[in-house]
Amino acid sequence: MLKLENVTYTYQPNGPFEKTAVRDVNLQVELGEFVGIIGHTGSGKSTLIQMLNALIKPTSGKVFVDNVATTEKGANLRDIRFKVGLVMQYPEYQLFEETIYKDIAFGPKNMGLGESEIDRRVRASAQLVGIGEELLEKSPFEISGGQKRRVAIAGVLAMEPKVLILDEPTAGLDPIGREEILCKIRDMHRETGIAVILISHSMEDVARYANRIIVMNKGQIAADDTPDAIFAQVEMLESIGLSVPQITKIAEGLNRRGFALPSGIHDLQTGKFEILKAIEGVKPC
Amino acid sequence: MLRDITLGQYFPAESVIHRLDPRVKIMLTLAYIVVIFLIRNFVGYGVLFVATAFIVWLSKVPPKFMLKGLRPLLFFILLTAILNLFMTDGHEIFRLGFIRITYEGIIGAAFMVLRITFLIVASSLLTLTTTPIRLTDGLERLLNPFKKIGLPAHELAMMMTIALRFIPTLLEETDKIMKAQSARGSDFESRNVLRRAKAMIPILVPLFISAFRRADELATAMECRCYRGGEGRTRLNALKMTELDMHAIMFMILFVVLIVGANRVTWEIIWPIFY
Ligand SMILES: Nc1ncnc2c1ncn2[C@@H]1O[C@H](COP(=O)(O)OP(=O)(O)OP(=O)(O)O)[C@@H](O)[C@H]1O
Ligand SMILES: [Mg+2]
Numbered sequence: 001m002l003k004l005e006n007v008t009y010t011y012q013p014n015g016p017f018e019k020t021a022v023r024d025v026n027l028q029v030e031l032g033e034f035v036g037i038i039g040h041t042g043s044g045k046s047t048l049i050q051m052l053n054a055l056i057k058p059t060s061g062k063v064f065v066d067n068v069a070t071t072e073k074g075a076n077l078r079d080i081r082f083k084v085g086l087v088m089q090y091p092e093y094q095l096f097e098e099t100i101y102k103d104i105a106f107g108p109k110n111m112g113l114g115e116s117e118i119d120r121r122v123r124a125s126a127q128l129v130g131i132g133e134e135l136l137e138k139s140p141f142e143i144s145g146g147q148k149r150r151v152a153i154a155g156v157l158a159m160e161p162k163v164l165i166l167d168e169p170t171a172g173l174d175p176i177g178r179e180e181i182l183c184k185i186r187d188m189h190r191e192t193g194i195a196v197i198l199i200s201h202s203m204e205d206v207a208r209y210a211n212r213i214i215v216m217n218k219g220q221i222a223a224d225d226t227p228d229a230i231f232a233q234v235e236m237l238e239s240i241g242l243s244v245p246q247i248t249k250i251a252e253g254l255n256r257r258g259f260a261l262p263s264g265i266h267d268l269q270t271g272k273f274e275i276l277k278a279i280e281g282v283k284p285c
Numbered sequence: 286m287l288r289d290i291t292l293g294q295y296f297p298a299e300s301v302i303h304r305l306d307p308r309v310k311i312m313l314t315l316a317y318i319v320v321i322f323l324i325r326n327f328v329g330y331g332v333l334f335v336a337t338a339f340i341v342w343l344s345k346v347p348p349k350f351m352l353k354g355l356r357p358l359l360f361f362i363l364l365t366a367i368l369n370l371f372m373t374d375g376h377e378i379f380r381l382g383f384i385r386i387t388y389e390g391i392i393g394a395a396f397m398v399l400r401i402t403f404l405i406v407a408s409s410l411l412t413l414t415t416t417p418i419r420l421t422d423g424l425e426r427l428l429n430p431f432k433k434i435g436l437p438a439h440e441l442a443m444m445m446t447i448a449l450r451f452i453p454t455l456l457e458e459t460d461k462i463m464k465a466q467s468a469r470g471s472d473f474e475s476r477n478v479l480r481r482a483k484a485m486i487p488i489l490v491p492l493f494i495s496a497f498r499r500a501d502e503l504a505t506a507m508e509c510r511c512y513r514g515g516e517g518r519t520r521l522n523a524l525k526m527t528e529l530d531m532h533a534i535m536f537m538i539l540f541v542v543l544i545v546g547a548n549r550v551t552w553e554i555i556w557p558i559f560y
Contacts, residue, residue: 016296016350055464078470086468093458094465096490106487110470141494155469 001163001195002029002052002084007061009047021047023219024061029195031162034186036210036227037199040241044219045199046089049165052197053084082111085161089168089199091152095140100131100151103140107159118158125157128184130177146173153181157188164189165197170205182209203245207231207266215242232264247271254278294354296413301529302344303414307423309530313537314411320544321403329547330399336540337406346413354409355402362401369394417449419524425515426524439515447503455496462491 009022021044029035039045050056051063054070054077063070065080085107088094097103101122108118126136129150135143140151153169164185170178182198186209189196200206206213206227213230215223217240223230230237231248243249244266251265251274259278265271302310324330341348355362375389412420425442432438466487467473475481 016298050464053468055467077467077474078472081468081470088461088465088468091465093462093491093495094469094487096487107469110472159469 001031001066003027003064003067004051005062005064007048007051007058007063009044009051009056010059011047013059021219022051022058025219025221027214027221027224029163029197031195032193033195034189034209034211035195035197036206036213037197037216038201038203038206038213038242039216039222043216045216046167047219048216049086049167049197049199052163052165053081053086055081055086078110082107082159083161084163084165085156085159086165087153087156087167087169090171091156092145092148094152094155095148098139099137100126100140100143101136103151104154104158107155111159121158121160122154125154126151128157128188129154130180130184146177149173150177150181161194163195163197165199167199168201169198171201178205185209203231203243203248203266207245207248215240227266228264230264231266251275294413295416296346296350298345298414300343300345300414302340302410304527304529305414305533306524306526306530307415307419308426308524309526309533310411310415311420311423311427313533314407316537316541317407318404320541321400321407323548324544325548326550328550329544330396332540332543332547333399333403336543337403340410341406344410344414346410351406351409351413355405358401358405362398365401366394366398369397418446421446421449422520422522422524439518443515451496451499454499455492458495459488459492462488 004025004027007022007025007027008020011017011019011021023044025048037045037049047056051058051070052065054063054065054075057063057071065084068075068080070077070080095103097106104122104126105118108121113121122136123133126133131147131150131154135147140148143151149169149172153166156164166185170181173181182205185196185198188194198206198210210227213223213225213227214221215230215237222240223233223236231244234244234248234252237244244252247268248264248266248271251261251263251271254275255261255263261274261278265274321333324333341351370386370390370393371384373387373390373393375387377385377387378391379386415423421442424445425438428436428438428441463471463473466484471484471487472480473484475484
C-alpha cells in the first residue's frame with residue numbers, strides 16, 4: 001500500500017538553515033497493519049508521515065501510494081490524500097466552519113460525496129471520537145481543547161481513508177479520553193482492515209495497540225520490528241533517549257534481581273501472568 | 286514556497302558588517318540610498334558597484350543568497366524598465382507604429398533598473414546582517430530625540446519588534462494550516478480562480494483566530510512581567526559605538542566623495558583617454 005524507497009527530506013536546502021530531517025528511509029506498510037512510530041523529539045517522525053500523503057515531496061527518493069509515486073508528474077495528489085488520511089500534530093487549528101457538523105463534513109464534501117453519505121459519515125465519525133449529537137450544531141470555537149482535538153480527528157476519519165495516520169493524537173488528552181479514542185480506532189482497524197500508523201511519545205500506548213513498531217533516530221529508522229522484539233532492546237532504546245513501558249522496566253528489574261522472566265514484556269496482562277508464574281516458583285524461605 | 290522571500294531575513298555570520306552598531310548601519314544605509322539617487326552617469330554606478338561588492342564580500346553573505354532576494358521583485362523591476370523605455374520623450378532612435386524608443390528612454394530605463402537593484406541590495410544587506418532586535422533597538426535610539434515632539438519612539442520600536450518576531454511564526458502557521466486543509470482535500474492548485482479563492486477561507490479563518498489569540502496571550506504575558514512602556518527601562522545590551530563604526534563612517538565619506546567626483550566625469554573627459 002505504502003512504499004518508501006531511499007527517501008530523504010531536507011528543509012530549506014542550500015540555505016543557511018539547511019536541515020535534513022529524514023535520511024535514506026526504506027519502508028513498506030500494508031493494509032491491516034497497525035504501525036507505531038516512536039522517536040525522540042525532532043527525530044523526523046512528523047516529516048516522514050507528511051511525505052506519505054504527499055503534503056511534502058521527498059528531496060530525493062520515492063514515495064509510492066498504491067503504486068503511484070507522489071513525485072510523478074500528473075499524479076492526483078487529492079486522490080492520494082483521500083486514500084491516506086492524516087491527522088496532523090495538534091490538529092485543533094484546522095477547525096474553521098460555523099458548526100462542528102460542517103467542519104467534519106469538509107473532507108467528505110471535498111471528495112464529492114452525496115448528501116446522505118456525508119451525513120452518515122459525519123455522525124459515525126463524531127460518535128467514534130465521542131462527540132455527542134447535541135454538540136454537532138455548536139460552533140467549533142466554543143468547545144474545550146480536548147473536544148476540538150476530537151472534532152479534528154473526526155474530520156479525517158469521515159473521509160474513511162485506507163491508511164489512517166495519527167500524529168500524536170492523544171497528546172494533552174485526559175487518560176480516559178485517550179484510551180477511549182485509541183480503543184475505538186483499534187476496533188475500527190480490526191473491523192475494516194485499514195492500515196493505521198500511530199505516532200506517540202507514550203510507550204504504553206504504542207506497546208498496547210501496535211503490532212509493529214518503527215523507531216526513528218536522527219532522521220533514520222533505528223529499528224523496525226514487533227513490539228516484543230523492540231522492547232527487548234532496552235539499552236538501544238535508552239541510548240537514543242527513549243524508554244520502555246513501565247511493566248517492561250519492572251520485568252527488567254526483577255530479572256536483575258535473579259528472576260528469569262522472558263524479555264520484551266510490554267503489556268500488563270502478560271506481565272502480570274509472567275510475574276505471578278515466576279513468583280510461584282520462588283519458595284518463601 | 287513562502288520561505289523563499291529573503292528580503293527582511295537575517296543571515297547569521299561572523300563579520301565586521303554584522304558587528305557594526307545598528308544605529309550607524311541604519312544611517313549609513315540611508316546615506317547610501319541618497320547617494321544612489323545622486324549618481325548621474327555610469328562611472329558613478331561603476332564606483333557604486335565596486336563599493337557594494339566590497340561590502341557584500343565583507344559581510345560574508347553569499348552573493349547568491351542576496352540575489353535570491355531580488356527574484357520576487359524581478360517583475361516589478363522589469364515593469365519600471367519597460368515603462369521608462371517606452372514613455373520617455375527625447376531623441377528618437379527607433380520607431381515601430383506607435384512604439385518609439387528614445388536615447389533618453391534607454392538611459393532612463395538602465396538607470397532605473399540599477400537604482401532599484403542597488404536599493405534592494407542595500408536594504409537587504411541591512412536586514413541580512415542585523416538581527417531584528419538590534420535593528421529596532423537602533424531605530425528606537427535614533428528616534429529618541431523626536432520623543433520631545435510627542436513621537437512614541439519606544440512604543441513604535443516595540444511594535445516593530447513584535448511584528449518582526451511574528452512574521453516567521455505566522456508563515457509557519459500558514460504552512461501548517463495549509464497542510465492540514467490539503468490533507469482534507471482543499472484544492473489550492475485548481476485552475477479555477479473562484480475555487481482557489483474559496484479554498485482560502487479554511488486557511489484565513491484559523492489564521493486570524495490564532496493571530497488574535499496569540500496577540501492576547503502575548504499582552505497578558507508582557508503584563509505579567511510588569512511591562513509598562515519605555516519609561517525608566519534600561520537595556521541588557523546597551524549599544525556602543527566602536528572604532529569599527531568610525532571606520533565605516535570614514536568609508537562612507539570617502540565613497541560620497543568618489544561619487545561626487547564621478548558625477549563630474551563627462552564624455553569630454555573620457556574621450557581623449559581612448560583617442
Ligand atoms: N518547517 C521546518 N523548517 C525547518 N526545519 C524543520 C521544519 N519542520 C521540522 N524541522 C526540523 O526537522 C527535524 C524533524 O522535525 P519533525 O517535526 O519531523 O520531528 P518529530 O519527530 O515530529 O518531533 P516531535 O516529536 O517533537 O513532533 C527537526 O530537527 C526540526 O527542527
Ligand atoms: Mg512531530
